[in-house]
Amino acid sequence: MGKFYVTTAIDYVNGVPHIGHAYEKILTDVIYRHYTQRCENTFFLTGTDEHGIKIQKTSAEKGISPKEFCDMNAQSFKDAWKKLDIGYSKFIRTTDEEHEKVVQKIFQKLLDKGDIYKHAYTGLYCSGCEAFLSEKDLTEDGLCPDHQKKPEVVSEENYFFKLTKYKDAIIKHIQTHPDFIMPSWRATEVLNQLEHIEDISVSRSKSNVSWNIPVLNDDEQGIYVWIDALSNYITAIGYDPDGSSDLFKALWPVDVHVIGKDILKFHSIYWIGILMALDLPLPKHIFAHGWITIDQTKMSKSLGNVISPTSILESFNLEIPDPLRYYMATSAPCGKDGNYSDDDFKEKVNAHLANSMGNLLNRTLSMLVKYFDGDIKPGFLGKNELTEQAVNTIKAVKHHFDYFEIAEAGQKIIELVDITNKYVTDNAPWTLAKEGNMERCGVVLTNVLEVMCVITSLIYPYCPNIARSMSDQLSYNLDTKLDNLTCSNLKSGHLIDKENIKPVFLRMDSELADKAQKIK
RNA sequence: GGCUGAGUAGCUCAGUUGGUGAGAGCGCACGGCUCAUACCCGUGAGGUCGACGGUUCGAAUCCAUCCUCAGCUACCA
Numbered sequence: 001m002g003k004f005y006v007t008t009a010i011d012y013v014n015g016v017p018h019i020g021h022a023y024e025k026i027l028t029d030v031i032y033r034h035y036t037q038r039c040e041n042t043f044f045l046t047g048t049d050e051h052g053i054k055i056q057k058t059s060a061e062k063g064i065s066p067k068e069f070c071d072m073n074a075q076s077f078k079d080a081w082k083k084l085d086i087g088y089s090k091f092i093r094t095t096d097e098e099h100e101k102v103v104q105k106i107f108q109k110l111l112d113k114g115d116i117y118k119h120a121y122t123g124l125y126c127s128g129c130e131a132f133l134s135e136k137d138l139t140e141d142g143l144c145p146d147h148q149k150k151p152e153v154v155s156e157e158n159y160f161f162k163l164t165k166y167k168d169a170i171i172k173h174i175q176t177h178p179d180f181i182m183p184s185w186r187a188t189e190v191l192n193q194l195e196h197i198e199d200i201s202v203s204r205s206k207s208n209v210s211w212n213i214p215v216l217n218d219d220e221q222g223i224y225v226w227i228d229a230l231s232n233y234i235t236a237i238g239y240d241p242d243g244s245s246d247l248f249k250a251l252w253p254v255d256v257h258v259i260g261k262d263i264l265k266f267h268s269i270y271w272i273g274i275l276m277a278l279d280l281p282l283p284k285h286i287f288a289h290g291w292i293t294i295d296q297t298k299m300s301k302s303l304g305n306v307i308s309p310t311s312i313l314e315s316f317n318l319e320i321p322d323p324l325r326y327y328m329a330t331s332a333p334c335g336k337d338g339n340y341s342d343d344d345f346k347e348k349v350n351a352h353l354a355n356s357m358g359n360l361l362n363r364t365l366s367m368l369v370k371y372f373d374g375d376i377k378p379g380f381l382g383k384n385e386l387t388e389q390a391v392n393t394i395k396a397v398k399h400h401f402d403y404f405e406i407a408e409a410g411q412k413i414i415e416l417v418d419i420t421n422k423y424v425t426d427n428a429p430w431t432l433a434k435e436g437n438m439e440r441c442g443v444v445l446t447n448v449l450e451v452m453c454v455i456t457s458l459i460y461p462y463c464p465n466i467a468r469s470m471s472d473q474l475s476y477n478l479d480t481k482l483d484n485l486t487c488s489n490l491k492s493g494h495l496i497d498k499e500n501i502k503p504v505f506l507r508m509d510s511e512l513a514d515k516a517q518k519i520k
Numbered sequence: 521g522g523c524u525g526a527g528u529a530g531c532u533c534a535g536u537u538g539g540u541g542a543g544a545g546c547g548c549a550c551g552g553c554u555c556a557u558a559c560c561c562g563u564g565a566g567g568u569c570g571a572c573g574g575u576u577c578g579a580a581u582c583c584a585u586c587c588u589c590a591g592c593u594a595c596c597a
Contacts, residue, residue, distance in 0.1 A: 185524065185525065186524090186525095186591095186592095188523075188524055188525095188592085189523085189524065189591075189592050189593090190592090192522095192523065192524085192592060192593060193592070193593075195593085196593075196594080261591080265592095331532085336525090336526090336590095337590080339532085343531095344531080344532080344546085347531095347546060347547075348532090348545090348546075350557095351545080351546060351547095352545095352546095354557060354559090355557075355559060355560080356559095356560085358556095358557065359556055359557050359559050359560075360556085360559095360560085361556095362555090362556050362557060362559090363555050363556030363557090363559075363560075364555080364556085365556090366555060366556055367555045367556080370555070371555090411534095411544095411545085414545085415544095415545095418545090421559095421560060421561080422560085422561065424555080424556095424560075424561090425553075425560060425561045425562090426561080428553080428554095428555085429555065430553090430554070430555045431553095433555090445555095503556095503557050504557095505557085506557065507557060507558095507559095
């Protein structure tokens with residue numbers, strides 16, 4: 001494989017990051033890191049969506065300019081991602097000058113083409129939604145169900161995008177590309193929505209909303225979210241109607257847009273329509289993930305159970321984000337909702353990362369030092385009975401990632417860990433050593449260490465810090481591509497000294513958990 | 521109302537096109553081991569596989585009806 005381009009949704013900076021935002025970035029980062037192990041040229045885009053009336057209003061309430069407000073919140077997103085080791089290649093903000101300029105050009109191009117037209121209408125406008133509502137959307141009292149406010153009757157002339165023109169083509173594309181929308185069962189949902197689609201309004205009157213990108217040659221209108229926000233996926237890498245960058249040519253079409261299930265409609269219908277209108281190739285995949293619930297309850301501000309990603313790291317006293325990354329990435333089956341609870345988090349992470357995986361490396365290296373002074377003798381190499389299992393796991397993990405089954409892939413890795421732990425117990429190197437069967441003892445330990453190298457590579461996307469610690473102790477090259485990954489990674493000679501053997505992840509003990517409970 | 525998905529051991533879930541006594545992980549209990557991060561390995565607890573029918577020699581797995589949950593989406597008022 002050559003290149004791999006992956007994006008997250010860009011987050012609206014009206015608030016600070018919570019665990020739902022983090023979930024998506026972690027998933028995407030795991031996907032991204034996995035593909036860096038398979039491709040030469042990879043790119044990971046994330047960022048923030050910064051225009052619109054909500055930001056205009058919130059910043060006004062705070063008495064600061066919208067830009068200042070955005071700067072502040074965008075930074076808090078960047079800070080959070082840093083703490084989670086989200087290794088994005090670029091962080092785009094829709095207020096970036098370059099983005100704004102290209103969005104204006106895109107708008108103009110569609111206007112010139114006739115795919116955007118002006119249309120006057122009267123409707124019920126809810127400023128909270130920043131959208132027109134139809135009567136049937138309202139409550140019995142005639143209020144907006146989301147904002148409990150009475151919408152105003154507004155007469156407005158806006159620009160509309162001819163989405164209906166592309167309706168049939170979009171339907172056909174979805175039908176003929178079963179892996180376009182993933183998980184595939186969500187495609188039915190989208191096809192259903194397509195039946196009732198209408199042209200979408202893509203501008204707002206400047207008198208209602210001032211914090212947006214102006215339409216060129218029209219002082220009355222500003223560009224609304226669809227063309228502004230969705231375009232980030234192409235403007236960020238240098239798309240330009242007048243001639244795109246080499247980076248864009250190398251990366252587009254995107255391999256996968258990772259998004260939440262709530263915005264699938266916008267990505268699989270609106271965005272696809274826009275791309276068709278721009279004569280650009282379509283995304284290879286759109287992956288809609290589920291939600292993270294907290295203790296089986298939906299996270300929401302009104303319930304007051306919004307959790308920030310970093311508060312989990314702090315309350316458990318974690319110095320590395322790996323456990324949280326691992327838990328997030330493996331707790332929800334592909335595309336479905338997952339749940340977070342403190343107990344479950346601690347349980348899973350202790351069991352998999354500390355007890356099984358970490359301890360396996362630790363016990364094996366300890367024996368190598370105890371029985372062989374940390375040396376691997378030439379005769380220990382090349383007779384690995386676990387090769388087949390390891391190779392099968394590599395295959396299975398790659399296969400799962402092809403379908404963005406991140407949790408399922410993680411499960412396979414831990415299965416290999418379990419198999420290897422059992423192999424150690426079954427072969428009891430400590431007994432072999434006592435019996436003086438040193439050759440066999442060395443072979444067994446080396447076999448395990450070879451598999452540990454494989455595990456190190458496979459776990460890396462989930463736990464980059466732990467993987468690095470493992471690779472250090474194994475003198476293993478973590479840059480090894482998965483296609484070249486075998487069970488022959490070690491060389492004969494001295495591997496490690498006793499003082500360099502370190503647990504890669506310590507159990508979170510009950511004391512810490514209690515402390516976390518108190519904070520909560 | 522329609523459509524889609526889901527309801528399987530305490531918890532989280534696997535269960536291809538129906539067929540040896542219904543599974544995994546975690547948790548729990550007991551046993552083993554002692555290299556290791558009180559870790560690992562083994563054994564067990566008996567869950568009417570949402571409900572009631574039906575098809576079949578035989579269904580968790582197919583069909584009908586119903587209940588619950590989640591999501592998408594109408595229509596009548």
